[in-house]
Each structure stands twice: as C-alpha cells, then as structure tokens.
Amino acid sequence: MPTHSVHVLNAWFSMFGMRVLVALKLKGVEYEYYEEDLQNKSKLLLESNPIHKKIPVLIHDGKPVCESLIIVQYIDEAWPSSDKPILPIDPYKRAIARFWADYVDKKMYEAGSRIIKSPAGEEREQAKKDFIEVLQTLDGALREVSDGGPYFGGQEIGFVDVALAPFLCWFEAYETLGEFKIWDASKCPHLHKWADTVLDHPSVKEAISIAPPPKIVELLTRN
Numbered sequence: 001m002p003t004h005s006v007h008v009l010n011a012w013f014s015m016f017g018m019r020v021l022v023a024l025k026l027k028g029v030e031y032e033y034y035e036e037d038l039q040n041k042s043k044l045l046l047e048s049n050p051i052h053k054k055i056p057v058l059i060h061d062g063k064p065v066c067e068s069l070i071i072v073q074y075i076d077e078a079w080p081s082s083d084k085p086i087l088p089i090d091p092y093k094r095a096i097a098r099f100w101a102d103y104v105d106k107k108m109y110e111a112g113s114r115i116i117k118s119p120a121g122e123e124r125e126q127a128k129k130d131f132i133e134v135l136q137t138l139d140g141a142l143r144e145v146s147d148g149g150p151y152f153g154g155q156e157i158g159f160v161d162v163a164l165a166p167f168l169c170w171f172e173a174y175e176t177l178g179e180f181k182i183w184d185a186s187k188c189p190h191l192h193k194w195a196d197t198v199l200d201h202p203s204v205k206e207a208i209s210i211a212p213p214p215k216i217v218e219l220l221t222r223n
C-alpha cells in the first residue's frame, strides 16, 4: 500500500461508513473507496479489523482505524491544520458532543433496527414509540447545544451532525417498514429543520449520495 494513502473500507448502505466519508469530505481529504461484500469479506477487511470484522475501516498510511466515531475523531486529529474542526475546542463542549454521538449509537440505531426487524404488532409499535422518543430527545438536545445555530455544532457542522446525518438516509426505510410518518409522529420542528439544513451541506450531500433512501428501502424489502 502506498504511503500517505487514505483508504476506506465500507458498504454503501452503512450509516456508520457514511460518517467517515462526511468527515473526510469536511477535511478535504482524498481517499480511495473499497466497497465490501459483507457476505464475503475481503482479506484486507479481516486483517484490518480482526476483532469486529466490520466496516467502516479507515486505513491511513497502512494503519487501520476502526469504529466510526473513533475514526471521525481520528480524522479530526490527524488533519488538524484544517480550519474546520469537527469536535469543539472546549473540553466540556467536546464531552457533550461525544455524549450525544454516543446516544445516537446506543438509542437511535437500536430503536431503528427494531422497527426494521420486528413483525407488525406490539413489538414494532413499541420500537416506533422508542424511535420517536429518541428524536424528541435529540430535538431538545439540538436546542441546547446549537447556541442558536442551525447545527448541533452551532454555526458550523460538528461531531453530532456527522454522527447523526447519515441516519436520515434510513428514515424512508424506517417509515416504509414501520408504516408511519416519522416527522408527523414526532413533531420535532427543530430537528426537522436541522435535517433539511444538514442534507443540504455540500460535504454531507456528496458523501451520502452513495445511499439514496429508495435504494435502502429496496435493499430491505426485496425477497
């Protein structure tokens, strides 16, 4: 592998992988993209992430970094000269940003997965309720941490925005499989406005263009 190289092992539909692509685009870092077949993982993936064997993996100068939120923080630290920090400078604000990104992983991913996997019935209704509650909590968090700006990061896009935005690609799938309308059910005007804004951010737009929502619906509903 050439030196000073940046490789991303990913699967196009992964909200975790998209975080890495958004962060690289924010920093203006060029990368080589490898699409993995998760049914038939490459030797490079198994060697780079022997513990979890999951995408995304960032390989920087031949050295792998795993786990999407850790990768995004690594990118922020490895390309610090950029005038666009992803994490806030202030230690307390950094901790709060990490808290909410972690909340997205623990709560939103989990509730979303239950919507997709549960058969129609009580279990799925509970999953939808939980998902809506997560959105409402994030709506409150946005008002608290955004300092009046359009992003969780304030005037500029930041860590929580990068962590959360890729999930928007999955909303259509949650709605289709859960048979509900997320924004109608949640009534989260701030978060809804945030979603429109963040989807219009050039780095986000470019990075997530690999996962058009209807394509994710198709992936989940075929056969």
Ligand SMILES: N[C@@H](CCC(=O)N[C@@H](CS)C(=O)NCC(=O)O)C(=O)O
Binding pocket: 011, 013, 014, 015, 016, 038, 053, 054, 055, 056, 066, 067, 068, 069
């Ligand atoms: N916590 C991990 C989650 C990554 C993850 O779940 N990746 C999935 C695809 S979305 C994967 O590679 N699954 C393959 C497998 O489990 O075999 C992260 O944030 O990077």
Ligand SMILES: *[C@@H]1O[C@H](CO)[C@@H](O)[C@H](O)[C@H]1NC(C)=O
Binding pocket: 040, 041, 042, 043
């Ligand atoms: C698995 O991937 C390897 C290359 O990494 C390829 O040669 C092989 O044909 C693939 N097998 C299947 C069943 O897709």
